[in-house]
Amino acid sequence: MSHPLRLDRLRDFVGHLSELLDTSSDEASILDQGGRLLQRLVSHDDWLPEDFARPDPQRYQQYLLHADARQRFSVVSFVWGPGQSTPVHDHRVWGLIGMLRGAEYSQGFARAEDGRLSPEGAAVRLEPGQVEAVSPRIGDIHRVSNAYDDRASISIHVYGANIGAVRRAVFLEDGSEKPFISGYSNPYLPISGTCPKRTLRNEPTPQPCLQRDPPSPARPAGGGADRCPRGSALRRGTSAVRRQHPAVQAGAGDPCAGAAQRYRRHPLRRRRRAGRDRRRTPARTRLQRRGAARGGPGRLARGRR
Incomplete structure (x- = not known):
């Protein structure tokens, strides 16, 4: 015991x-x-x-x-x-x-x-x-x-x-x-259960601090105990990152798969992603695309005639 x-x-x-x-x-x-x-x-x-x-x-x-x-x-x-x-x-x-x-x-x-x-x-x-x-x-x-x-x-x-x-x-x-600078080896603190900030060992591939609470054995589904932690990096992480979640390692499934999918599909996130793509596209290409959508050569091309 x-x-x-x-x-x-x-x-x-x-x-x-x-x-x-x-x-x-x-x-x-x-x-x-x-x-x-x-x-x-x-x-x-x-x-x-x-x-x-x-x-x-x-x-x-x-x-x-x-x-x-x-x-x-x-x-x-x-x-x-x-x-x-x-x-x-x-x-x-x-x-x-x-x-x-x-x-x-x-x-x-x-x-x-x-x-x-x-x-x-x-x-x-x-x-x-x-x-x-x-x-x-x-x-x-x-x-x-x-x-x-x-x-x-x-x-x-x-x-x-x-x-x-x-x-x-x-x-x-x-x-x-x-x-x-030594850093530390652990992903969370024992008393508070929070992630230490900027404390991972200075190595090429340090272990990420993924969650707010200490790892615990997976609880049975249905009670909401295995939900993806609110504000967790797991919501934004890839499937490879989420596989490090204790519930996944214990064989209880990925509690953040649905949350991550909803995060990627959220309208605000799609709008922000579209804005980033627009900023990354050169002005010449954007004007050409706009003209092609209207059935014409675009303002940039018309100005060169």
Whole structure:
């Protein structure tokens, strides 16, 4: 028997951290008190939805759990597949790393006199319930890896900004920097169920955020529960896009097929489409067509006689 998810733990953590940032701007205090709040959160493994705990065989995943409305902090679930690791990178903001499931190694790096990066001390192994802090003040460059080669690990990261939108850097062997913006891997947020804006990973073919509500098992037809969401991009999407809808993947049919057809056939849309076509047609062609419809050469052709 599965127990209900304790999402209230995540809500409480977000609320308490918001209160902390309202009352203090001292980084040392934030890392100390925020670390205790995060330790309390990761000491329980009964609140993270399965959609934010899925590993990927190709690379580690960064699932946004919460982004502060004032961009003061973000909470991210990092899911490490067996043997996966990050490149050497920085953050540019303070951060807290709490281990929820499995274990991971965090290896710090320091810049030598010749500009190259070298490991600083031994790698730190994080076990469930343990928390580590990073920041430009105390050490910000590191590499993180899954401690296991045969199973996934999950850590919860908290950063002092919307980390998926921060311009950061990975470091090459010669110490040179390669800028990057990480983005996120998830199509919706666990608390609000809304789509994160401009948070998809910067890849050639990112996964689109298609719906306003989190995926759920398809409900039986007739109750209206599987209707195409109002305002959804699925109404305007192609059949290939709509096939990603959870109801379609569950074999319950395409709830947006009729809505998409009505959308394309709507009189206003036909009128707008006709207006676009008219604007794209050169004036010479339009005048020639008008003359042909009237049985004559058209005003443009008559003027050249």
